Amino acid sequence: MDALTIHRLHFAFTVTFHYLFPQLTMGLALLILILKTMALRTGNPHYASAARFWAKIFAINFAMGVVTGIPMEFQFGTNWSRFSKAAGGVIGQTLAMEGVFSFFLESSFLGALLFGEKRLGPKAHWFTALLVFLGSWMSGFLIVATDAWMQHPAGYAVGAHGEMLLTSFWGLLLNPWVGWQYVHTMTGSVVTASVVMAAVGAFYLLTGRHQEHGRTFVRLGVIAGIAATIVMLFPSGDGQGRNIAWNQPVTLAAMEGLFSTQQGAPLAILGQPDMDRRQLDNPLVIPRALSFLTYQSWKAEVKGLDSFPPQNWPDSVPLLYYSYHIMVGLGTIFIALLALAAFSLWRGSLYHSRPLLWLLMMLLPFPYIANTAGWITAELGRQPWLIYGVMRTPAGVSAQVSSGNALFTLIGFLGIYTILAILFLFLVYREIEEGPEHAAEV
Amino acid sequence: METIWFWLVACMLVTYVIFDGFDFGAGIVHFLVARTDAERRVVLGTIGPVWDGNEVWLLAAGGTLYFAFPALYASSFSGFYLPLTMVLWLLILRGASIEFRNHVESPVWHPLWDAGFAVASALLAIFFGAALGNVVRGVPLDASGEFFLPLWTDWTPGKSPGILDWYTVLAGLAALAALALHGALWVALKTSGEIEARARRAAGIVWWGVLAFVTLLTLASFTIQPRLQASFAARPWGWLFPLLAVAALLAVWGMNRRSRERGAFLASSLFLAAMLVSAAFGLYPCVLPSNGDPALSLTIANASAAQYGLRIGLVWFIPGMLLAALYFRYAYRSFAGKVHVE
Numbered sequence A: 001m002d003a004l005t006i007h008r009l010h011f012a013f014t015v016t017f018h019y020l021f022p023q024l025t026m027g028l029a030l031l032i033l034i035l036k037t038m039a040l041r042t043g044n045p046h047y048a049s050a051a052r053f054w055a056k057i058f059a060i061n062f063a064m065g066v067v068t069g070i071p072m073e074f075q076f077g078t079n080w081s082r083f084s085k086a087a088g089g090v091i092g093q094t095l096a097m098e099g100v101f102s103f104f105l106e107s108s109f110l111g112a113l114l115f116g117e118k119r120l121g122p123k124a125h126w127f128t129a130l131l132v133f134l135g136s137w138m139s140g141f142l143i144v145a146t147d148a149w150m151q152h153p154a155g156y157a158v159g160a161h162g163e164m165l166l167t168s169f170w171g172l173l174l175n176p177w178v179g180w181q182y183v184h185t186m187t188g189s190v191v192t193a194s195v196v197m198a199a200v201g202a203f204y205l206l207t208g209r210h211q212e213h214g215r216t217f218v219r220l221g222v223i224a225g226i227a228a229t230i231v232m233l234f235p236s237g238d239g240q241g242r243n244i245a246w247n248q249p250v251t252l253a254a255m256e257g258l259f260s261t262q263q264g265a266p267l268a269i270l271g272q273p274d275m276d277r278r279q280l281d282n283p284l285v286i287p288r289a290l291s292f293l294t295y296q297s298w299k300a301e302v303k304g305l306d307s308f309p310p311q312n313w314p315d316s317v318p319l320l321y322y323s324y325h326i327m328v329g330l331g332t333i334f335i336a337l338l339a340l341a342a343f344s345l346w347r348g349s350l351y352h353s354r355p356l357l358w359l360l361m362m363l364l365p366f367p368y369i370a371n372t373a374g375w376i377t378a379e380l381g382r383q384p385w386l387i388y389g390v391m392r393t394p395a396g397v398s399a400q401v402s403s404g405n406a407l408f409t410l411i412g413f414l415g416i417y418t419i420l421a422i423l424f425l426f427l428v429y430r431e432i433e434e435g436p437e438h439a440a441e442v
Numbered sequence B: 001m002e003t004i005w006f007w008l009v010a011c012m013l014v015t016y017v018i019f020d021g022f023d024f025g026a027g028i029v030h031f032l033v034a035r036t037d038a039e040r041r042v043v044l045g046t047i048g049p050v051w052d053g054n055e056v057w058l059l060a061a062g063g064t065l066y067f068a069f070p071a072l073y074a075s076s077f078s079g080f081y082l083p084l085t086m087v088l089w090l091l092i093l094r095g096a097s098i099e100f101r102n103h104v105e106s107p108v109w110h111p112l113w114d115a116g117f118a119v120a121s122a123l124l125a126i127f128f129g130a131a132l133g134n135v136v137r138g139v140p141l142d143a144s145g146e147f148f149l150p151l152w153t154d155w156t157p158g159k160s161p162g163i164l165d166w167y168t169v170l171a172g173l174a175a176l177a178a179l180a181l182h183g184a185l186w187v188a189l190k191t192s193g194e195i196e197a198r199a200r201r202a203a204g205i206v207w208w209g210v211l212a213f214v215t216l217l218t219l220a221s222f223t224i225q226p227r228l229q230a231s232f233a234a235r236p237w238g239w240l241f242p243l244l245a246v247a248a249l250l251a252v253w254g255m256n257r258r259s260r261e262r263g264a265f266l267a268s269s270l271f272l273a274a275m276l277v278s279a280a281f282g283l284y285p286c287v288l289p290s291n292g293d294p295a296l297s298l299t300i301a302n303a304s305a306a307q308y309g310l311r312i313g314l315v316w317f318i319p320g321m322l323l324a325a326l327y328f329r330y331a332y333r334s335f336a337g338k339v340h341v342e
Helices: A003-018 A022-042 A045-078 A081-115 A117-151 A169-173 A178-206 A211-247 A249-256 A289-295 A317-347 A354-362 A366-382 A403-434 B002-028 B037-045 B051-068 B070-079 B081-103 B109-137 B166-190 B193-224 B226-234 B236-257 B261-283 B307-333
Strands: A156-158 A164-166 A267-274 A279-286 A385-387 B286-288
Touching (some): A022 A045, A022 A117, A022 A366, A081 A117, A081 A385, A178 A211, A178 A317, A178 A354, A211 A249, A249 A317, A267 A289, B037 B081, B037 B109, B051 B070, B051 B307, B081 B109, B109 B261, B166 B193, B166 B236
16 A cells, blocks of 8 residues: 555544544534523423433543544644645644634533532533533534635635645635535534434333433434434535535536536436446436536536546545435435434324334434545545645645555554444443433532 | 744643643652552542643644644654654543543452553653654754654664654653652642652652753753754843743752642742743744754744734634633632542
8 A cells, every 4th residue: 555545544544433422522512501401491300410411421422532633633744744834824723723712611611511510500500511512513613614625725825835825814714615514514413412312212211211311312312303404404415515516516426426417417316336437337316306406407517527537536436426325315314214203202102102212223323324424425525635626635645754654553543443442332331321310410 | 923923832832731741740650659549549530620621732732833833833743753643642541541440440440541541641751751852952854844753763862863862762751750740749739648648758759850850951952952052142041941940940849848739839830831941942943953954944934824824813812812711710720629539
């Protein structure tokens, strides 16, 4: 393997693993805030103990997010030094702001959220939940803004030595790419947290334990989950899709598996991209639907891959195509299942419907897969560019770090993260086994 | 503007060393001052609610370095590729040890994480000291401002040094001693009874180690890096910083003997700050010296970001830091007093 491939795998692996944790904590911060609000408004200690239980799950995930997050910031320098040297003056702003505005806030008040309930009283304790929520959602914004700049660079100029100079702070923060991507990312995180909460609730109901908490978890999980999945589809998924259509049309063609430019382009539901014959094998399509979704006209022309020189194609079209289809397919299934569960909840039969509870419980891993596939779509879709239209991926790597050194650390991360994953599952399973009734007030 | 950011980044690193330094130090002396499982829980309790916030200073300083001096960030992080990655692994081990230790009640679970905590803390102190040693000694920068150092070569700080040579190892040991002292003073301040007494005794012994290593290191630094002499000769008022460090170190000794725990800890903080500021003062305006042609050195002029970014950065950085200081004040006030066994 050449050094570039290893450096790319290095980043892909560590960032994919890292994002398993923030995608739960960001959404869960919102759900904990909702539980704390219900506790404050109803005065019912049941909601306070529910919030306490989820705060413990949050803390384990947060610790995992912190220890796997530090390597992310460092890797910009260690593995992508030429990119950092060129672009640090721009994206260093958002990354530094994340540390200054989010991490200090989160780390200072998470302790109070976990250990300050007795000392602070209900109102101040609710406030710590609000601050942790704000910190984590701000952190999400600054990271999405960093990525958005790589997808669609704005507010910068190129200096004499090829380095990028920030020319507009607001151009960087209010990049037109940021809006929908931020909403899409954060609602994706809410979907993960909601489904995890509903799945744990369903697990309790199916095993006949913690019935009251089980019902609360299922109820909040299903309601927040259906709301978030709908926002994922429309308007945020739709808006994100149009961002790509306007700014990265070649990416759109690759995602959709559209090899040839055509009017009234079909939307591929299933099929396998065949890169040799440049066609979609075994296609199952909805005629003209891609034209309509992209341009609101059934006859509009959509550019296929043949309209672009192959050196500008994303360098793994099939993987991009599959990631995108996995994300959209799972999203559609989430909407259907959660709508069914919400309907049953409204009819008052969900808590006793074992098949539906089974479905909710088994849904647990899928939002993680969908969110991961979504990010793979975004970042593979950016290829072959590191900064879209400005810097190609091979130009950004740390040229002086040899493939042997990079492989050494990649293997190290693989081993360490495997151990961390086992520990994580063990600790979270223990908390779930112990249950919310044991979560004493501290 | 570059000068302002040079000192802001330096201040953030100093703050990081003072704050995360005491919880590294607590890890280094963990097995010395705490003998039983309950005592070890107390030592962890002295840093439990604050260590994560302390470590944020590293992230925030890294981020600030990234946007203010991108060329320095890129060059040093990739040049020190292997040791920096090992630092990340140690930070992971250390964070996991602190967070996961008390989740399971078992006679094999606790010692495992106690050992992880102590070993990772000690190695991190050595790595950070050695890193600073590398920066003071200089690295073989090429014309594009890049370098790559192997872990070791012939253990001498010559023209083709490794990350580890006798000078950087000395710097690592000095850091180990200084942070062990700092941590012991913190543990003494935050505990009572047996642990407090042991911590104070440990501080009294380690103090001599700090004196010896830091004296050797200072002499070696002035020999190896001629810039230091030049800087202090050009701006003699800078001698104030090393003098302050000497005074603070003496104050640590006196106050520790007279059981003035808060004073001793603050004096130790002042000592760390004065040592680091002396190093920064000695290197300024250089941020990463070349060990060959001095013209290849990275300085605040050739490593900094553009003026607009630095100016706009100040606009959000100052209020952001004031907010961070407020949060810290809150976190430490609600954590005031001694930690007790429950």
